[in-house]
Amino acid sequence: MNFPFYIAKRYLFSKKSHNIINIISGISVLGVTVGTMALIVVLSVFNGFEDLVKSLYNTFDPDILITVKEGKTFDADKFPEDKIRSIPGVISYTEVVEENALLKYKSEQHIVALKGVSDDFLNNNPLDSMLVDGNFILKGENLDFTVMGYLVAYSLGIKINDFNNPLQVFVPKRTKKRLTTIDQSFNSGYLIPSAVFSVQQEVDSKYVIVPIDFARKLLDYSSEVTGIEIRLEQDADLDNIQGQIEKIIGNNYLVKNRFQQQELLYKIMKSEKWAIFFILTFILIIAAFNVVGSLSMLILDKRKDIAVIFSMGATGKRIKRIFLNEGLLITLIGSVSGLILGYLLCQIQMKFGLIKLGSEANAFIVPYYPVKVETLDILAVFGIVSLIGLVAAWYPVKQISSRYLQQRISDFLKSQ
Numbered sequence: 001m002n003f004p005f006y007i008a009k010r011y012l013f014s015k016k017s018h019n020i021i022n023i024i025s026g027i028s029v030l031g032v033t034v035g036t037m038a039l040i041v042v043l044s045v046f047n048g049f050e051d052l053v054k055s056l057y058n059t060f061d062p063d064i065l066i067t068v069k070e071g072k073t074f075d076a077d078k079f080p081e082d083k084i085r086s087i088p089g090v091i092s093y094t095e096v097v098e099e100n101a102l103l104k105y106k107s108e109q110h111i112v113a114l115k116g117v118s119d120d121f122l123n124n125n126p127l128d129s130m131l132v133d134g135n136f137i138l139k140g141e142n143l144d145f146t147v148m149g150y151l152v153a154y155s156l157g158i159k160i161n162d163f164n165n166p167l168q169v170f171v172p173k174r175t176k177k178r179l180t181t182i183d184q185s186f187n188s189g190y191l192i193p194s195a196v197f198s199v200q201q202e203v204d205s206k207y208v209i210v211p212i213d214f215a216r217k218l219l220d221y222s223s224e225v226t227g228i229e230i231r232l233e234q235d236a237d238l239d240n241i242q243g244q245i246e247k248i249i250g251n252n253y254l255v256k257n258r259f260q261q262q263e264l265l266y267k268i269m270k271s272e273k274w275a276i277f278f279i280l281t282f283i284l285i286i287a288a289f290n291v292v293g294s295l296s297m298l299i300l301d302k303r304k305d306i307a308v309i310f311s312m313g314a315t316g317k318r319i320k321r322i323f324l325n326e327g328l329l330i331t332l333i334g335s336v337s338g339l340i341l342g343y344l345l346c347q348i349q350m351k352f353g354l355i356k357l358g359s360e361a362n363a364f365i366v367p368y369y370p371v372k373v374e375t376l377d378i379l380a381v382f383g384i385v386s387l388i389g390l391v392a393a394w395y396p397v398k399q400i401s402s403r404y405l406q407q408r409i410s411d412f413l414k415s416q
Contacts, residue, residue, distance in 0.1 A: 004318055006308075008325035009098045011020075024294040028336045031287030036338025037345070039280050044346045046273040046356050048370030053269065056200040059126045060207075062094070062229035064242055066249065066257045073224040075254075083248050084228075089236030094121045094229040099214040102170040102186075103158040103208065112208045114169065116215025117229075124231055127197055134160040134195030144214045145194035149204035153196045166190040169210075171199075171218040187218045243355055248402055281384055288392035295327050295396040320397045327393020337387040339378060346371045 012025065068074045076095050085093050094117055101114035117138070122128075127147075128136055146167065149157070156166070170186040191210060196380060198204055216222065232241060238257055246255050259266055294302045309319060353368030 005325050008329055009324045010099075010327050012326055012327060013035035018142035024297060025330060026288060028287075028290035028294045028330050029337070031081060031290050032284070032331055032389070033338040033341065035280065035284040035287050035383060036335045037342040037386075038338075039277065039284070039381045040339060040342025040373070040377065041345055041371075042206065042276055042280060043273065043381070044342070044371040044373045045369055046269070046276065047372035047374055047377070050269050050273070051372055052366065052370050053200070053265070054258075056203075057265075058258060059130050060199045060203050061234075061258050061261050062092075063232040063238060063258060064230035064232070064245065064263055066228040066245065067226065067254045067256070069252055069254055073221070073226050075223055076225045076228075077223040077296060079225075079228065080248055084230065084245060087241055087244050089233045089241050090230060091233055092120050092123045092125070092229075094118050094231075095225045096227045096229055097212055097214055097219065097221060097224070099171060099215070099219055099225045101208070103152070103156060104168040105158060105169065106165055108156045110152055110155045112148075113206045114171070114215055114218075115207055115209050116212040117122025117209060118212045121209075121229070125197070130197045131195050132198045134193070137194040138209070138211045140192075144189070144191050144211050146191040146208055146210045147195040148193060148208040150196050150198040151201065151205035152208060153193065155205075158193045160193055160195065160197070163192060166192055169218065174220055187220070189214060189218055192339060194325050226228070278382075281388075283389055288388050291327050291330055291389065291392040292396055293325055294330065295393060296399075297324060299396060299399070300328065324393050324399045327397070328389055329391025331386060331393070335382055335389070338385075343373060343378075346373045 006341070018029055081093060084090060097116040099114050101112055103112055119139075122136065122138070131147075131405055132150060133153075134147075136147055138147065139145065142262050152158075156167075159165070167190065167193060169189050171188075173185060173187055191214070212225075230245070232238065232243075242255055246253075249255070309322075309338075349369060349371050355369050357369060
């Protein structure tokens with residue numbers, strides 16, 4: 001067995017001449033354990049919320065969104081639809097016209113984002129699974145239907161399939177310059193609410209989905225669109241397909257994947273996660289002072305042992321390694337224990353959902369804190385804890401110089 005490691009292990013688990021050293025060593029292990037466990041749990045909760053937010057946005061956002069770089073609209077008839085549909089992995093091609101509009105239902109009014117979509121929107125769209133009331137219908141016999149966000153419906157007091165009180169839509173006219181009356185200022189139309197969806201607050205309070213023909217009629221468009229939404233097979237190579245589309249349509253368009261569509265949101269979430277990581281790391285650094293104190297007191301307690309080992313031929317380097325290994329053992333035991341406990345806590349939370357999201361848990365999308373343990377987080381936490389432990393152990397050990405060892409031998413001989 002490695003000599004410095006063997007001695008370090010004996011020193012760690014054996015009873016010291018001063019009981020306080022055992023207590024400080026135990027506190028050191030406990031501090032590292034709790035700090036490591038907290039890092040794993042907090043990072044896993046952030047991963048869980050990140051996955052939850054992604055799943056909610058992915059329900060509404062397409063895999064790929066095509067918009068024009070300059071201006072607002074482009075002609076869908078002149079767009080290479082057939083080439084894009086022929087790309088392997090593409091399962092849905094939806095033309096979209098989006099514009100702000102005013103809704104009026106009975107005596108209530110609400111400003112929304114009117115989103116006109118082509119028939120392909122209903123194909124393989126996960127929004128079907130987010131309906132809270134009604135059926136996903138946009139066209140009927142001589143009638144236009146709408147599917148709207150939950151908060152829009154709540155603000156207007158919408159009743160599904162209320163044929164006696166259709167929803168009225170107003171959009172400012174684009175082609176008139178002299179506007180003197182409301183009829184001259186706005187185009188209007190009527191819709192029947194067929195369903196209500198709930199994705200997340202920003203979407204629920206904003207979007208109303210309508211047939212694209214209805215939106216074009218209100219906006220005095222013919223074949224114009226504001227965007228093209230592409231949905232892909234689940235296992236499709238997103239980056240490859242995005243690159244193919246960019247080559248087909250040229251440089252006048254923007255082709256964005258889901259991350260790029262919500263780039264700011266995802267960057268903020270990543271920044272928050274790693275900000276918390278570094279804050280908890282500072283707490284671990286404070287806990288590491290216990291390791292420094294424990295080793296410093298151990299070095300003082302084992303002065304005679306140091307003198308004996310040095311006089312028997314052990315080099316100063318080997319003696320330093322004894323106490324360095326001692327510090328690393330404290331860190332290793334604490335970090336591994338913390339990782340195991342943190343992982344077990346996350347697994348229990350995932351399986352049983354013990355910690356709820358406040359007293360009104362049913363008001364949230366999920367009733368309990370979502371968690372997701374990632375291997376990269378475990379490696380990052382273990383690496384940072386090991387580094388902190390190494391530095392904490394090195395600081396007191398570096399005080400063991402040749403002069404110190406000679407002095408310990410001298411003191412030992414005088415005591416004999």
